[in-house]
Amino acid sequence: MQLKNILNLKPSDHIAVIFDDGNQCDTMSYKQFLFEAQQAKVELKSKISSEPSVIGILCPQSVYTPLLVYICLHTENPFLTLSLDSNSLISTLKNCNVQYIIVHKNILPQISGVLKIFVEKNVPISSLGGLYTILALKLDINNDISNGFTYIVQSSGTTGTPKTIFVPEKCFVPNLIDFLNLFNMQESDIIFVSSALTFDASIIQIFLGWCSFSTLLVVTDNLRSHPEKISKCLEKHRVTFLQCTPSFLGLIGDHFQEKHLFHNGSKLKTLVLGGESFPSKEKCVKWIKALPQLRIFNLYGTSEVSAWASIYEVTNDQFNTERQTLDSDWVPIGKPLSKTIIEVNDFYGKALKHGLGKIWIGSEERVCRIPELKEPTLSSCIMRATAFTKMFWCFFLFLSFVSAMDHSDDSIKDDHKHHLPHRLHVVQQEVWFQSFGWNILGYALIILPCVFFIKMVQSSNFYERDGEGFIYGMIKCFVFGFNGDDMHRKTLHVKCFGDNPTLKLLICVLGLQGSYLTWGVLQEEVMTQKYGEPPNDVRFQNSEFLVFMNRVLALVISAVYIFATGPNWKAPFYKFLYSSLSNICSSWCQYEALKFVSFPTQVLGKTCKLIPVMIMGKFILKKTYHYYEYVVAVMISIGMTLFLLSAASDKHYSAETTISGLIIITGYIVFDSFTSNWQSQLFIEYGVSSMQMMFNLNVFSAILSAVPLLISGGMAYSISFINQYSSFGIHVLIISFSSAVGQLFLFYTIAEFGPVVFTIIMVTRQMFSILLSCFLYGHQLTTQAVVGVIFVFLALFLQIYAAHRVKQKKNAIPEKPKEVILA
Ligand SMILES: Nc1ncnc2c1ncn2[C@@H]1O[C@H](COP(=O)(O)OS(=O)(=O)O)[C@@H](OP(=O)(O)O)[C@H]1O
Numbered sequence: 001m002q003l004k005n006i007l008n009l010k011p012s013d014h015i016a017v018i019f020d021d022g023n024q025c026d027t028m029s030y031k032q033f034l035f036e037a038q039q040a041k042v043e044l045k046s047k048i049s050s051e052p053s054v055i056g057i058l059c060p061q062s063v064y065t066p067l068l069v070y071i072c073l074h075t076e077n078p079f080l081t082l083s084l085d086s087n088s089l090i091s092t093l094k095n096c097n098v099q100y101i102i103v104h105k106n107i108l109p110q111i112s113g114v115l116k117i118f119v120e121k122n123v124p125i126s127s128l129g130g131l132y133t134i135l136a137l138k139l140d141i142n143n144d145i146s147n148g149f150t151y152i153v154q155s156s157g158t159t160g161t162p163k164t165i166f167v168p169e170k171c172f173v174p175n176l177i178d179f180l181n182l183f184n185m186q187e188s189d190i191i192f193v194s195s196a197l198t199f200d201a202s203i204i205q206i207f208l209g210w211c212s213f214s215t216l217l218v219v220t221d222n223l224r225s226h227p228e229k230i231s232k233c234l235e236k237h238r239v240t241f242l243q244c245t246p247s248f249l250g251l252i253g254d255h256f257q258e259k260h261l262f263h264n265g266s267k268l269k270t271l272v273l274g275g276e277s278f279p280s281k282e283k284c285v286k287w288i289k290a291l292p293q294l295r296i297f298n299l300y301g302t303s304e305v306s307a308w309a310s311i312y313e314v315t316n317d318q319f320n321t322e323r324q325t326l327d328s329d330w331v332p333i334g335k336p337l338s339k340t341i342i343e344v345n346d347f348y349g350k351a352l353k354h355g356l357g358k359i360w361i362g363s364e365e366r367v368c369r370i371p372e373l374k375e376p377t378l379s380s381c382i383m384r385a386t387a388f389t390k391m392f393w394c395f396f397l398f399l400s401f402v403s404a405m406d407h408s409d410d411s412i413k414d415d416h417k418h419h420l421p422h423r424l425h426v427v428q429q430e431v432w433f434q435s436f437g438w439n440i441l442g443y444a445l446i447i448l449p450c451v452f453f454i455k456m457v458q459s460s461n462f463y464e465r466d467g468e469g470f471i472y473g474m475i476k477c478f479v480f481g482f483n484g485d486d487m488h489r490k491t492l493h494v495k496c497f498g499d500n501p502t503l504k505l506l507i508c509v510l511g512l513q514g515s516y517l518t519w520g521v522l523q524e525e526v527m528t529q530k531y532g533e534p535p536n537d538v539r540f541q542n543s544e545f546l547v548f549m550n551r552v553l554a555l556v557i558s559a560v561y562i563f564a565t566g567p568n569w570k571a572p573f574y575k576f577l578y579s580s581l582s583n584i585c586s587s588w589c590q591y592e593a594l595k596f597v598s599f600p601t602q603v604l605g606k607t608c609k610l611i612p613v614m615i616m617g618k619f620i621l622k623k624t625y626h627y628y629e630y631v632v633a634v635m636i637s638i639g640m641t642l643f644l645l646s647a648a649s650d651k652h653y654s655a656e657t658t659i660s661g662l663i664i665i666t667g668y669i670v671f672d673s674f675t676s677n678w679q680s681q682l683f684i685e686y687g688v689s690s691m692q693m694m695f696n697l698n699v700f701s702a703i704l705s706a707v708p709l710l711i712s713g714g715m716a717y718s719i720s721f722i723n724q725y726s727s728f729g730i731h732v733l734i735i736s737f738s739s740a741v742g743q744l745f746l747f748y749t750i751a752e753f754g755p756v757v758f759t760i761i762m763v764t765r766q767m768f769s770i771l772l773s774c775f776l777y778g779h780q781l782t783t784q785a786v787v788g789v790i791f792v793f794l795a796l797f798l799q800i801y802a803a804h805r806v807k808q809k810k811n812a813i814p815e816k817p818k819e820v821i822l823a
Contacts, residue, residue: 596661639791
């Protein structure tokens with residue numbers, strides 16, 4: 001469809017325009033419309049220059065309103081609807097390169113003072129009832145910049161500073177085609193022109209009317225602002241299509257809505273709400289109950305992509321669902337309209353599949369010109385969107401195009417940035433690869449000098465040399481460790497909880513469960529809650545900072561403890577770097593994987609890591625496992641997978657699993673299983689205490705986890721966030737504290753029971769927490785979940801029983817008789 005097809009109207013007796021000023025109505029058939037337009041457009045063309053120029057329309061609403069638009073379009077010049085605000089009138093005329101204004105004669109006296117010095121000629125139009133005149137202006141005009149556009153709108157400034165938007169045909173035509181199909185527009189439709197023509201939504205409504213040969217209802221601004229009169233008017237003219245802002249409906253009020261709009265006899269078929277937060281579910285349910293045939297849509301967009309970017313039809317399922325949602329949270333913004341691209345990016349500009357992000361709206365074709373941006377850019381706008389867990393995958397390009405992001409109060413058009421087309425070609429896979437690459441480069445900058453230094457010291461005679469002083473001690477500790485008895489203290493963890501292994505295990509289980517459950521809940525809480533006063537409240541968006549702070553606080557706590565009780569530097573310090581690096585990498589993979597894998601894949605990845613931990617143990621600890629231990633690992637993995645998949649309530653919000661997702665989740669498993677096995681190796685080989693392990697490891701972890709933060713700018717962001725919202729700083733401290741307590745138990749468990757038992761406790765902890773909440777709050781478990789629990793418990797019993805049998809067998813083997821040396 002092209003503009004010329006839109007303007008190609010058929011002469012018929014069907015009503016083209018109804019005008020109602022609250023007292024009387026005027027109508028105009030398509031035949032009359034075309035007749036009047038024919039004369040007026042010839043006259044207009046003859047009175048303006050043949051050079052491209054912008055035509056302003058400054059007229060009160062009347063039956064001629066759509067016709068004035070129509071004749072301007074026939075001159076092939078862009079038009080601009082002006083408002084009678086004398087303060088901004090001159091600047092608007094200048095900004096928009098306006099050369100002519102069509103003015104209603106009644107308005108002329110009001111503006112003649114303001115425009116006096118700018119008016120070159122006043123040429124009356126004899127057609128259209130002799131009601132209009134053309135003012136030719138003498139402003140400095142650059143016609144080139146307005147060439148090729150259909151209309152110009154001025155954004156109101158809710159999306160930052162007000163802007164002038166030059167809209168070409170290719171920007172709004174895709175909207176029209178979509179709307180004609182989606183709304184199934186018919187000739188019999190009556191479309192209410194719901195706002196002044198200074199808003200582009202109304203221009204689209206007029207085009208929609210022409211494309212479907214239906215009837216446009218135009219009213220005065222005064223009538224539109226009168227609740228009773230406007231609702232009566234909509235009822236009287238049997239409006240079938242109403243596209244407006246939720247505030248417009250709010251202005252009408254519940255009483256008049258029920259009386260005139262949403263009742264049995266109403267002809268309203270389609271209600272399209274856009275431009276603001278969607279109304280509450282209760283309201284929509286009420287409307288649908290009164291008017292079951294009504295289709296309700298949520299329309300979302302910005303002036304910069306004149307006019308709309310995405311749409312969502314509210315379904316019956318949504319009305320019927322019992323799910324509790326925030327008022328504005330229950331309707332997503334839907335799928336992007338044709339030729340429109342929507343991306344959700346995180347703080348660093350990485351496209352997200354789910355999680356909190358900013359919505360970027362743009363297009364390769366729907367490109368407007370916005371002179372305030374200096375360079376011609378893709379018309380796009382950045383907005384904040386809400387719902388940490390509910391934002392769906394909406395990345396463009398080669399990947400799937402799923403819909404649904406939240407359009408809620410929080411999507412106030414506050415943070416205004418534009419992005420250029422090339423940004424849209426960044427593929428998600430490349431983004432994780434790049435950021436992983438940058439992180440590795442950052443780590444390498446720290447690790448490579450260390451490796452070089454270690455090699456250098458090892459190949460020198462440093463060890464044999466007797467030295468003294470702090471530096472000597474540091475280097476020796478870093479590269480070789482201290483072997484002397486004076487420095488070797490007994491491992492503290494052994495003494496902590498006596499010698500009863502059952503008691504120790506119970507303490508490990510409870511400690512790990514308690515601390516990591518608290519940590520998980522707090523972390524989710526902090527990432528989902530908003531800081532600041534509405535409507536400027538924001539969420540914190542950087543999980544890497546939380547990881548960093550966890551390491552820093554754990555370092556501080558362990559440092560205080562070991563320096564108070566005496567350190568143990570027996571193990572070469574650099575050896576802790578390995579598990580620190582693998583821990584940081586596994587943590588990164590864990591958070592990154594969430595963007596690429598489905599919920600079942602996440603669950604599988606986490607619950608099946610027991611087997612890789614055992615395999616890794618074979619290599620690092622040179623351990624051999626009994627067959628029953630593999631059976632136990634498989635049973636726990638199956639049981640936990642069954643359990644978690646059935647117990648999760650919001651699994652449908654997860655992303656698709658991509659190849660990237662599989663690579664990252666494999667990375668998580670490999671790094672994670674290396675970490676605990678390597679730590680176990682250090683415990684066994686050097687007898688370090690768990691506190692010493694915590695200190696040594698966190699020295700490196702704190703440094704390494706700072707790397708991605710510094711590279712991405714996340715550190716500066718997080719510090720300024722703490723500065724701005726002090727309560728956030730307190731929350732971070734609490735999370736870090738629970739994580740540090742978790743680490744105390746974690747290292748103690750690995751030291752005492754090894755990596756496999758530790759992993760079993762970690763893997764099963766989610767199941768125990770869900771079981772506990774079921775027990776406390778009386779929730780029912782599904783059959784699948786019960787089967788999962790049975791599997792896990794059977795596995796644990798098998799583990800205990802088989803371990804006991806193995807021990808018994810070992811004890812039963814008689815010791816070889818010792819050779820007696822006879823004197
Ligand atoms: N062996 C070892 N050493 C040091 N730190 C470790 C270890 N194992 C797990 N962790 C940290 O514990 C946090 C929870 O880990 P996981 O989510 O992988 O646990 S699990 O899947 O439930 O097993 C997670 O913390 P964050 O990285 O701060 O998110 C892990 O890094």
